[in-house]
Amino acid sequence: MTADLFDDIRRAVQRRFGSAARLENIVVPTLGGSNRTVAFDLVDGAARRRLVSRQETYVAPNSPFLPSDDQFRLLQVAFAHGIPVPEPVFAYEADDGAGHGFVTAFVGGETMPNRILGDPGFAAVRPRLAAQAGAIFAALHAIDPAEVDFLARYADSDDPIAAQRARLDSYDEAHPAIELGLRWLERHRPPPGPRCFLHGDLRTGNFIVGADGIAAVLDWECSHLGAGVEDLGWLCTRSWRFGRVELPVGGFGNRADLFAAYEAAGGARVDPDAVRYWEIFGLVRWAVLNVMQAHGHVFGGRRSLPFAACGRNTSVIEYDLMMTLAGRYD
Structure with a gap:
């Protein structure tokens, strides 16, 4: 160059x-x-x-x-x-x-999910990652939302379910499985609670792993205000397990370690049913994001193989969503 x-x-x-x-x-x-x-x-x-x-x-x-x-x-x-x-x-x-x-x-380390989850060099740190993520979430959610009050102007801070529906509708594509997921989310919406500063996209691939575990959290473009449990559910969403479905926390850990570390570091008590709700939301949201990326490839002047692949990936996420709603996926 x-x-x-x-x-x-x-x-x-x-x-x-x-x-x-x-x-x-x-x-x-x-x-x-x-x-x-x-x-x-x-x-x-x-x-x-x-x-x-x-x-x-x-x-x-x-x-x-x-x-x-x-x-x-x-x-x-x-x-x-x-x-x-x-x-x-x-x-x-x-x-x-x-x-x-x-x-x-610059922060040195690894971000590639398959290396973090499969490389023998990370075998010693993988068992620590769920607890580290829980502690990071607790520290983030403890920050006074007034310090990031400008996030309130974004749609995801106002109503994350309505924001997904509005985005999906804007692409004028038929996605019955996503519609089913949105309907389920609307019918099972949890009661409102305290709003926190959320990362919005903390999951495997969006943090750097070094010799001692999580060295840095990246990619803050999805941050918004909302329920702290939304962040926990996103990390546990099936899509971020990268084939290691038996380890629901990012493909590297279990929910009990994540929840216990979150609470021990000052986070609110975790309701597992609430986390499941936000895991289902995560599948809906990730499917909508893939619709967006594929739409940009076809119609938005952003042609690339990765974004074209998002069109196929949408179907995979829709399948995971339906299996989760049917109770066949954990």
């Missing part, structure tokens, strides 16, 4: 660290479909620091994803409260000419 490809990042870095600052050891990871992700060394005199740039490249119509400016604000709040996240360094500004995005510190 030529240096010219990264002039926008270089300009933004030099605006903040001086004209002598330079970028070295530039790497573009193969993962990440909605953003341009670039890892690089910031070299400033004798100092060297590994950083990561993340820039928006596409925003889908009716997207549930937060704009990068709000994501950066959430990272700042989470970091200030000791949540394990990459340290936020700076957000891009209009004068940078780099579009919308931000730069964070």
